[in-house]
Amino acid sequence: MDIARTQRPLTPLGTVTAAQARTSKRTRYLFRALLISMALLVALPVLAVFAYVFVPAPDVWQHLVDTVLADYLANSFWLLIGVGFGVLLLGVPVAWLNSMCRFPGQRIFEWALLLPLAMPAYIIAYTYTGMLDFAGPVQTFIRDATGLGYGEYYFPEVRSLPGAIAMLSLVLYPYVYLLARAAFLEQSVCVLEVSRTLGSSAWHSFFHLALPLARPAIITGLSLALMETLADFGTVHYFGVDTFTTGIFRTWFGLGDSAAAAQLAALLMSVVFMLVLLERWSRHKARYHHTSGKYSVLPKQQLRGKWGALAIVVCTLPIVLGFLIPVLQLLYWAFTVGEQSIDQAFLRLVANSLFLAALAAGFALLLALLLGYGKRLDTHPVVRLSARIAALGYAIPGTVIAIGVLIPFVWLDTQLNNLSKAGFGLSLGLLFSGSLFTLLFAYNVRFLAVSLQTVEAGLGKVKPTIDEAGRSLGLKAFGVLRRLHLPMMQGSLLTALLLVFVDVLKELPATLVLRPFNFNTLAVRAYEMAADERLADAGLPSLMIVLVGIIPVILLSYSIGRARAGSKVQA
């Protein structure tokens, strides 16, 4: 065919010129550079901590080795073991009951079992100490009833290692429950039915089939709970159980040795990274444990009589111990005995907390959108790696982040001050490390993963063909974002905001270390009151935190409700 003859004179082609094509390439490189530098910035605290491994701190380090290091190691180790068993024992049976059986109240237990997630570990520790220590109502009642005096009867000490294990297990088991339940629901009924036709009893099928199939998911939940355990500062500090986090805190503030504190932090980080690897590995494994792409509604076994009653007790216990009793105690403190009233100062506290949390959530959402879109638009491996690094912060304990943030910014402030003193003869003060900047920065390092995950999940639901359909119907790139993506992702964006908001509100150690002078939040207030042995006055701020903490629980249970058996379940 002769194309040349049919060719008409060329008409000018739109507005896209070669120069503009080059610009778009340059924008892409600029955008890529932005993402990489963001990831580096987020990784800065970790890098700072590990950089100090090579700074010698022989005196303090030797002192630590001689005195407390063995305690830190032993306590952290037993805490991990104890909480590990605790969350498995509390989380797995209720997950099994709720996915495979039907009993009175089961629909309620399904979401109510998540309630303890709303309770920060340090707050539950305050409530049980208030109830169970020597002057508390329980021991007073025992003395009144029996007439025994101090030292004449045995009562377990709450403020101890076993106490800390119990507290942490009670609020962290929902991680295991959530993931195990999703895994049980994902298992094909056929596998279990095949096992029954091959002569296995229901119990045998559970231990030899369902449990091994769900193991990767359970390990994922377990490693998340253990990361939280290692990150915990408030509980172990209040109970006087010396672990890594309290050790880092004390070395930094008590001994004033940043190198030794950073080295302790680096040691802690190494353990945490092992947990991260465990989590990644088990998530990876979980893919091979999918038994079927087809899901049918699980035929749940009806439990009646004593079995039904037993199921109810097993499911009620964690909710009562991990949520109801502490909340009742907090209510009692807040509204009857506490001297803390809702006055000007308290409202200022609330305003501070909300302002800080909202600001941090907004920033985290912005960064998450940037990273999320970066990953969607630019498939270069460097960009993917950047997003991954930026999301690593969720594993890093707040204490470590606080130190990792302080080290570089204090250095930067010192340099700036030296410069300005030399140049203009005036001192700038602590420009970064003394302001809200470092605190917001630390929050974003720690919680960026939360918003990133939510934003990515939302973006993932927007198929690439939606973008193309929008373009072919006349939308420009920004129009696709505004008219298609934003309305479709509304829910995810709101969720991302809320989750970070609540996490920031609950966060204690980073806030404690990094807050500007005289700037208090609810969490810090509760901590200070409890540290002053004014537990009742810690009630009101604690209650506020717990109430706000219920928001993500509602969100979670909503998504659980939609992802019932028979539909695909996302862990």
Added chain:
Amino acid sequence: MTIPINKAASTELQLCDVSVSYDKTAAVKAITLLIEHGQLACLLGPSGCGKTTLLRAIAGFEALSSGTIQLGQDIISNTQHTLAPERRNIGMVFQDFALFPHLDIAGNIAFGMRKQGRKQRRQRVSELLELVNLAGYERRYPHELSGGQQQRIALARALAPKPKLLLLDEPFASQDMELREMLAREVRQILQQEAVTAVLVTHDQHEAFAMADVIGVMRQGQIQQWDTAYNLYHQPLNPFVADFIGEGSMINGEVLNPHTVSTVLGEASGNVPLGCQPGSPVSVLIRPDDVVLTPEAAEPALASTAPFSTQAVIKAKVFRGSHFLYQLQLVDGTRISALAPSHQDYSLGVTVSFTLDMRHLVILQR
């Protein structure tokens, strides 16, 4: 390659030497073709042959590494420029439909008509819903519709802005096998009523046959043959097209003279490819419907009138309702298939006689 050009009709889409490369590998290689106004064209080929890439290049989602694409009077793509998809006035129906979940059906269909007045939009929406047989569905949401209904909405949405050209990327792939042909006929009717020029991409030849005026068979980024369905079936240009379209077997033959080849089944007359000297080896395409099994009772009478008749052993059979598809083994071991009415039911291993009834002898160079 021959491309049928009707000089009288106006050319709507013109591709000249179009290539698309990812990194260093070319997914589409030097394709040249013309599609006339109102024509329904189809790109047919196995997965990975580059048909979807070509479609996306026409839509403006892929840049060209060589060649030009011209729509009506305008060059819309060449190696330097790629006119943005939103400025091409080309509609597209996606494999997964890509309906906007947050908008109702009316919102979806009216999406591309933002510059028109509200009254106009509403009128066009109801007109299109009428056309796709879903009148009254304006306020429903995509997730409330069945797959087939979603598909028709996706079609209506793409047609709404009256595009110069409509592209359909495997539009029936997610439908049940039994539904596809019917849907394809429905869509063809709709497209003809709207008098739109369209390019369809599919790997299913029945879909292509049911829908397209002209079909391009693609393989490894190149168009093997650009022709009508009838010609693709009866006059394939090369062994790939012969094999890909319909069923059939190749048997070996040898050229005797420019009009005759000799095969194990005897001599056959047809157009021997140019450049084949007497004595050179060729392949002859035998379609299952070319092979007529001789009913035993009538055998002697028919045998005398048929061009030639021979015997074969039945090696396998598949019941297809109205027909049996038999695998026959000839004396020299060559296997061919035969389509027989379902009352001709033979057991495996039986020797049967057959004649060849070939109106389109296809001879390909070996």
